[in-house]
Amino acid sequence: MIHFSLILKNIAQHISLDKEETDYFTSLLQPRKIAKKSFLLKEGQACQSIYYVQSGALRAFHLDRRGKESTITFAINDWWITDMYCFVTEQPAMQNIVAMADSSVLQLQKYELEELFIKVPKFERFFRIIMQNSYAREQLRVLQNLTLTAEERYNIFINKYPQFIPHISQKQIASYLGVTPEFLCTVVKNMTRGIVS
Amino acid sequence: MIHFSLILKNIAQHISLDKEETDYFTSLLQPRKIAKKSFLLKEGQACQSIYYVQSGALRAFHLDRRGKESTITFAINDWWITDMYCFVTEQPAMQNIVAMADSSVLQLQKYELEELFIKVPKFERFFRIIMQNSYAREQLRVLQNLTLTAEERYNIFINKYPQFIPHISQKQIASYLGVTPEFLCTVVKNMTRGIVS
DNA sequence: CGTCTATTTGAATGTACTCAAAAGCGGTGG
């Protein structure tokens, strides 16, 4: 199962699985190839799965009535992604998940995940840690959105997630930070003006 | 253990404990009374515990250099609260947690929680669910902060958390929504103007 | 090479902020 080495290493950081548990777990994973610009999830659909990204790059965003995009998150290698609110509540998705590059993901459906928790309770620990870290990250993001300027948030973003930069446009960063692309452009220009002679 | 009936009911919603597990769990909980206006956590301190609120009302907020408060969350009966980012990363707290009314909480320290996970792995499930729901809630809040107006966020807030209203001032709601109290005041005034003749 | 989208620039606009001051309200102590 050479396919699964990345996700198994990810999991091994937090829990240990024997051969049988590993085989059962990997049997639940559905590998999917997502071509660049195609969608893993669209607003209004049921969000019944979480996705582990093996390769490529994905972006989750919301589109409001007036056509404005807001990016909720990016995900590359070794990240998990889903519309968690709709996954939990079973309401129609509010997010679109789109491939920014040809990507390879492993899909885990909600009912399979629940079965996994019953059969291999160790996975409760694994996902408890994942969810706890995700919660901590989002709580920090809320705080930073409330307290920091666009310039400060931009700097934190590019320093925290340098791996994302090759995949994403400045417009998409703007939609993540919650400002217009025009405004972010001037912010970045004024930043560099201070650096270059 | 009449003290613990509320938290045990909270836990029973997700997992079942036998007598021995219940006794062990409750032995880890430190009851604390917090007088109105006193602090459970201050910025800069180590954040080594999570708190379950039995009664009263708490508020977690950040204070920036310029003296501006930003409210991260409120918590009343039957809620868990902590500075999750600093709890996880073991960095100094970025949040202050203050009692808005005389409150009673149960404190669970991080090392005890880790011990609990080892001795009663069922609790992994319980906290996985708590963390997952918290993550979903924060992800939704990020999205709403990016896409909705102050008026829309205000309406969602008061409809979603009516239990909070008796405890909190409009100024505190403003600091939760990320606007100034003056601005929220005019927003609310303009809302009611549409309702009253 | 041509098309489409992203980035940059600027002008005009509007939204939310700061500052200041008055009014309202709750809590505390005399």
Place this chain on the structure above:
DNA sequence: CCACCGCTTTTGAGTACATTCAAATAGACG
């Protein structure tokens, strides 16, 4: 119990910041 004090809410004027709109330039991709 009432008067005072401090904090919140309200109101308004002036300001700053971020937006919209438009148009030009630059880049990416088929």
